[in-house]
Amino acid sequence: MKRPAPTLHDVAIAASVSTATVSRCLNFPDQVAKQTRDKVMSAVESLGYSPNFGAKAMAARRTNTIGAIIPTMENAMFARGLEAFQEELRLHGFTMLVASTSYRPEIEEEQIKSLVARGADGLLLIGHERDPEIYRFLEAQGVPALITWVFDPRSERPSVGFDNRAAMMEMAMKVIEFGHTKLAFISAVTAQNDRASARLNGIQNAMSSAGLNANDLRCIETNYGIEEGAVAFDRLMTNGPRPTAILCGNDVLAVGALRRARELKIAVPQDVSIVGFDDIELAQVAYPPLTTVHVPHREMGRRAGQVLVDHVKNGTPIKSVLLPTRPILRETLAPVKAGS
Amino acid sequence: MKRPAPTLHDVAIAASVSTATVSRCLNFPDQVAKQTRDKVMSAVESLGYSPNFGAKAMAARRTNTIGAIIPTMENAMFARGLEAFQEELRLHGFTMLVASTSYRPEIEEEQIKSLVARGADGLLLIGHERDPEIYRFLEAQGVPALITWVFDPRSERPSVGFDNRAAMMEMAMKVIEFGHTKLAFISAVTAQNDRASARLNGIQNAMSSAGLNANDLRCIETNYGIEEGAVAFDRLMTNGPRPTAILCGNDVLAVGALRRARELKIAVPQDVSIVGFDDIELAQVAYPPLTTVHVPHREMGRRAGQVLVDHVKNGTPIKSVLLPTRPILRETLAPVKAGS
DNA sequence: TTGATAAATGTAATGGCTTACATAAGAAGT
DNA sequence: ACTTCTTATGTAAGCCATTACATTTATCAA
Numbered sequence: 127m128k129r130p131a132p133t134l135h136d137v138a139i140a141a142s143v144s145t146a147t148v149s150r151c152l153n154f155p156d157q158v159a160k161q162t163r164d165k166v167m168s169a170v171e172s173l174g175y176s177p178n179f180g181a182k183a184m185a186a187r188r189t190n191t192i193g194a195i196i197p198t199m200e201n202a203m204f205a206r207g208l209e210a211f212q213e214e215l216r217l218h219g220f221t222m223l224v225a226s227t228s229y230r231p232e233i234e235e236e237q238i239k240s241l242v243a244r245g246a247d248g249l250l251l252i253g254h255e256r257d258p259e260i261y262r263f264l265e266a267q268g269v270p271a272l273i274t275w276v277f278d279p280r281s282e283r284p285s286v287g288f289d290n291r292a293a294m295m296e297m298a299m300k301v302i303e304f305g306h307t308k309l310a311f312i313s314a315v316t317a318q319n320d321r322a323s324a325r326l327n328g329i330q331n332a333m334s335s336a337g338l339n340a341n342d343l344r345c346i347e348t349n350y351g352i353e354e355g356a357v358a359f360d361r362l363m364t365n366g367p368r369p370t371a372i373l374c375g376n377d378v379l380a381v382g383a384l385r386r387a388r389e390l391k392i393a394v395p396q397d398v399s400i401v402g403f404d405d406i407e408l409a410q411v412a413y414p415p416l417t418t419v420h421v422p423h424r425e426m427g428r429r430a431g432q433v434l435v436d437h438v439k440n441g442t443p444i445k446s447v448l449l450p451t452r453p454i455l456r457e458t459l460a461p462v463k464a465g466s
Numbered sequence: 467m468k469r470p471a472p473t474l475h476d477v478a479i480a481a482s483v484s485t486a487t488v489s490r491c492l493n494f495p496d497q498v499a500k501q502t503r504d505k506v507m508s509a510v511e512s513l514g515y516s517p518n519f520g521a522k523a524m525a526a527r528r529t530n531t532i533g534a535i536i537p538t539m540e541n542a543m544f545a546r547g548l549e550a551f552q553e554e555l556r557l558h559g560f561t562m563l564v565a566s567t568s569y570r571p572e573i574e575e576e577q578i579k580s581l582v583a584r585g586a587d588g589l590l591l592i593g594h595e596r597d598p599e600i601y602r603f604l605e606a607q608g609v610p611a612l613i614t615w616v617f618d619p620r621s622e623r624p625s626v627g628f629d630n631r632a633a634m635m636e637m638a639m640k641v642i643e644f645g646h647t648k649l650a651f652i653s654a655v656t657a658q659n660d661r662a663s664a665r666l667n668g669i670q671n672a673m674s675s676a677g678l679n680a681n682d683l684r685c686i687e688t689n690y691g692i693e694e695g696a697v698a699f700d701r702l703m704t705n706g707p708r709p710t711a712i713l714c715g716n717d718v719l720a721v722g723a724l725r726r727a728r729e730l731k732i733a734v735p736q737d738v739s740i741v742g743f744d745d746i747e748l749a750q751v752a753y754p755p756l757t758t759v760h761v762p763h764r765e766m767g768r769r770a771g772q773v774l775v776d777h778v779k780n781g782t783p784i785k786s787v788l789l790p791t792r793p794i795l796r797e798t799l800a801p802v803k804a805g806s
Numbered sequence: 807t808t809g810a811t812a813a814a815t816g817t818a819a820t821g822g823c824t825t826a827c828a829t830a831a832g833a834a835g836t
Numbered sequence: 837a838c839t840t841c842t843t844a845t846g847t848a849a850g851c852c853a854t855t856a857c858a859t860t861t862a863t864c865a866a
Contacts, residue, residue, distance in 0.1 A: 131607045133852060144816045149854060159814060174606025179583040180520030180529075181852035184821045189520075199545040199564075209540050212566065216573075221580055224539075224564045226552065240561055243519040244584075266514030267471045352747055381751045407692055411721045413753025473822055484846045489824060499844060521822035524851045808866090816859070826849090833842070 132173040140169040152177065183245045191221050192434060193241030194250040197229045201350065201378070202406040204252070207275070207427035211250065214431025218439070220247075229350075231318050235260060242267050248438045250274060250430060254281050255320040270444065272434045274426060276321055277448045286430040286447040288421055290321045293451040294328030294373070297401060297419050300453050301371050302336045305462040306399065309333065310344040310369035312358040312379045325375055325403065344369060348379065355382020356389075359400075363392060370398060370462045377402035377409045377418055384412055384458065395460035405454055414457035421451050472513040481509040492517065523585045531561050532774060533581030534590040537569045541690065541718070542746040544592070547615070547767035551590065554771025558779070560587075569690075571658055575600060582607050588778045590614060590770060594621050595660040610784065612774045614766060616661055617788045626770045626787040628761055630661045633791040634668030634713070637741060637759050640793050641711045642676045645802035646739065649673065650684040650709035652698040652719045665715055665743065684709060688719070695722020696729075699740075703732060710738060710802045717742035717749045717758055724752055724798065735800035745794055754797035761791050 138145045143162060150157050151166040158166075169175075183189045192215055196204045212222040223246065225237035238260060241249060249264070249271040261283075264271050273285035301309065311329055314322040330340035346361060348354040355378060362369060374380035380402030387394050394400050394414060402409055402418035409416040429447050436442040478485045483502060490497050491506040498506075509515075523529045532555055536544045552562040563586065565577035578600060581589060589604070589611040601623075604611050613625035641649065649669065656663040670680035686701060688694040695718060702709060714720035720742030727734050734740050734754060742749055742758035749756040769787050776782040 131609075134854095135852075145853080146817080146855075147815055150815085153854080157814080162814080174603045176579055176583050176603070176607060178524065178585065178852055179580075180523040180585055181821090182583075182854075183520040184518070184524065184823090185852075185854040187821080187854095198549065199539060200542065200549055202540065202542065205539040205545055209538065209566065209568075213568075222565070225562075226549065228553075239516050240519075243516050243522075245518065245520055263514045263516070267516060352751060378747075385751055407718075408748065408751065411692060411725055411748065411752055474824095475822075485823075486825075486847075487845060490845090493824080497844080502844080518822050521851090522824075524853090525822075525824040527824090527851075810865090811863080813862070814860080817857085819856085820854085821852105824850090827847085829844105829846075831842100831844075833840100835840080836838090 131178070132175045134175075134177065137166065137169050137173055137175050140173060141166045189245035189247055190219055191223055191244065191246050192248045192250065192438070193223045193225065193238075193244070193246035195225050195227060195234060195237050195241065196252055197227055198350070199224070199226050201376075202408065203376070203404045203421070203423055204275075206406070206423040207430075210424040210427030211431045212427075214428045215435065218431075218435045220435060220438075229315070229319070231256065238264070242269050248272065248434045250434065252276075253320045254278055254283060254285065255318055270434070270437055272430055272437075272444060274430045276324070277446060278320070278324070284444045284446040286433055286449070287426060288449045288451045290324035291328040291331065293419050293421070294325040294403065295332045296328075296451075297403070297453045298329040298332030298373060299336065300455070301373065301399065301401060301459060302332060302338070304371070304399070304459060306369075306371035307338055307462075308342075308367065308369045308371070309338075310362050310372045311346070312355060312362070312372060312374045312383060313345055313347045314350060314375040314379070315347050322375055329373055350376070350378060352378055352382040352385065355379035356386035357382075359383035359386045360390070363387075363390065363398070368398075371459070372398060372400050374400065374402050377404045377406050377412075377416060380416055380418065380458075381408050381412050384414075384416065395458050396463065399459045399462075401453075401459050409454075409456070412458075417456045417459040418454055419451050420454045422449050425449060471518070472515045474515075474517070477506065477509045477513055477515050480513060481506045529585040529587055530559055531563055531584065531586050532588045532590065532778070533563045533565065533578075533584070533586035535565050535567060535574060535577050535581065536592055537567055538690070539564070539566050541716075542748065543716070543744045543761070543763050544615075546746070547763040547770075550764040550767030551771045552767075554768050555775065558771075558775045560775060560778075569655070569659070571596065578604070582609050588612065588774045590774065592616075593660045594618055594623060594625070595658055610774070610777055612770055612777075612784060614770045616664070617786060618660070618664070624784045624786040626773055626789070627766060628789045628791045630664035631668040631671065633759050633761070634665040634743065635672045636668075636791075637743070637793045638669045638672030638713060639676065640795070641713065641739065641741060641799065642672060642678070644711070644739070644799060646709075646711035647678055647802075648707065648709045648711070649678075649682075650702050650712045651686070652695060652702070652712060652714045652723060653685055653687045654690060654715040654719070655687050662715055669713055690716070690718060692718055692722040692725065695719035696726035697722075699723035699726045700730070703727075703730065703738070708738075711799070712738060712740050714740065714742050717744045717746050717752075717756060720756055720758065720798075721748050721752050724754075724756065735798050736803065739799045739802075741793075741799050749794075749796070752798075757796045757799040758794055759791050760794045762789050765789060 227234040277287040316323040333340045346358045405420040409418045567574040617627040654662040673680045686698045745760040749758045
């Protein structure tokens with residue numbers, strides 16, 4: 127199907143110069159005489175020539191490409207951060223390659239290998255938790271990787287992100303301050319996901335430090351999705367002791383819970399408080415507007431871009447960046463009802 | 467920063483075989499004796515070898531890569547479609563490369579060149595409208611491009627998508643059936659965006675065919691975003707003759723309008739009807755749930771993947787696919803109030 | 807004019823992989 | 837044991853750029 131694309135050589139012939147001259151025209155235009163340059167450029171134009179990236183990468187030993195591997199593009203929070211990341215890269219002449227893994231570690235591994243093979247000069251990864259083998263591989267390949275969306279003070283690997291545990295703990299404290307003692311948590315799947323488990327820990331920490339028994343936390347793990355949040359809410363409210371406040375691992379789950387509450391005619395926040403995490407746009411337009419933890423996704427993407435580019439270009443060591451989060455009180459969190 | 471990665475040659479030495487054998491081990495494992503294979507594989511393993519994509523692509527003259535260029539990842543509708551597209555590609559052993567353009571034609575051109583240079587075997591593009599020069603370039607490079615998210619019966623270029631005009635016309639007819647005659651439209655920017663202008667046409671067609679004067683349509687063009695929708699709504703309701711129904715170019719704008727309506731204490735749908743387009747998740751969780759045009763984004767992504775892979779692999783000519791859309795009546799559209 | 811210096815262009819090695827073709831080693835048939 | 841096929845492996849020629857170095861041409865001072 128694909129017919130052979132024009133090569134440097136074809137252009138050289140068309141312009142009756144050497145390939146070196148053509149290459150220089152394209153990469154260092156001021157090193158070649160105007161007259162020659164025009165000749166070459168018009169040949170490039172008329173042939174529709176575009177340099178072969180593989181050959182270029184091989185000869186020049188750099189690609190100006192950075193790979194980003196995220197769990198899913200369907201999550202607005204990643205989409206935002208990445209958009210900012212890409213903008214930052216563009217500013218410095220880098221191109222971003224994205225791949226998504228659907229939260230499957232084996233696909234992540236495949237994608238990492240694929241991007242490395244493509245000559246990515248650096249990688250953006252989400253979260254710390256992955257097979258150590260992968261870190262060894264990146265090491266062997268000499269490809270730097272920047273961890274984001276998390277900031278784990280205990281990890282030796284630098285990252286640009288926020289402290290999931292502390293952020294959720296702060297929110298849980300708020301909830302507890304509102305008088306809630308019967309808490310539940312609709313969590314994302316925690317296996318292979320340090321963000322999700324850190325958030326769970328945050329709640330448990332808050333409970334302990336407030337003198338509650340962390341074991342009393344009812345917790346449901348579920349996949350990502352509005353419907354999933356709805357189902358979890360249903361289970362929480364139908365079976366077992368009813369919580370008065372439900373924390374959710376992310377806004378999407380929270381919005382699902384909110385929807386089911388409406389369907390079940392359970393008033394939010396009068397009958398039950400619901401809070402989310404991430405503060406994506408959804409949170410503001412939900413009804414009632416969702417109380418949630420604000421995360422500066424764009425800022426995170428930008429900073430990650432700066433740090434990574436600086437490292438790849440100038441060898442500046444990667445330094446961790448901790449970004450602040452804060453609870454946003456909107457309307458789905460209210461003081462517990464007397465008698466609950 | 468980057469220290470040299472192990473090469474085929476290194477592996478060959480470590481396993482004391484020729485590079486050809488290593489290559490075969492990796493690409494056609496059954497052509498080499500089990501004993502040799504094991505030897506090679508363990509060398510690959512211990513060196514952390516990963517083939518250099520550029521070299522591979524150059525030698526093999528194919529990349530099994532398909533590029534997708536979309537306006538923005540922040541729009542759930544593209545994210546969804548792409549996710550499905552990627553899944554389909556994976557099934558056939560292809561990898562997807564995404565790039566986004568922020569709706570800027572010059573960035574799109576840059577991205578197209580970049581992906582072609584990277585050896586993409588095919589491209590997925592959104593909408594027909596772009597500089598003819600680009601189509602010529604793709605032609606010269608022999609890279610097939612599939613147009614999606616639109617289906618324009620009048621275009622000679624095949625596409626997999628839906629008829630934006632007809633879809634919006636159908637919705638507008640519904641609105642008119644509900645007795646509305648004072649219509650307004652909050653549109654996405656129509657310049658360089660055939661989807662947006664087709665949707666506008668759809669409304670005008672509906673008005674004309676219902677005996678209304680299409681010139682009476684109040685129309686505001688705005689950028690993409692919730693806040694932008696809110697602002698547009700505000701302008702529409704504050705200045706000039708108040709419409710009784712507002713159609714929006716997409717759900718995000720509609721949700722913005724909805725939010726502002728709540729803030730202004732304008733009841734929806736009692737005081738004004740609002741309808742969206744795309745049927746992303748936002749639409750269902752908005753309050754009240756948004757009446758909108760359903761577009762099968764995932765299906766579209768899947769079909770696009772099939773068509774493109776089939777073309778790239780087997781040379782099957784690209785045939786247009788028209789996907790159905792339908793108005794989803796939820797709660798933001800109601801009959802016009804008597805006396806309005 | 808000439809010789810020296812700078813500017814423009816050309817020559818050819820290089821990078822990592824695939825693959826057609828050549829060769830070597832085993833299996834099978836007589 | 838000896839030829840004849842297979843099967844497994846090796847050899848080496850590309851693929852398409854970049855770039856160090858060599859060469860040619862232009863420029864200018866003396």
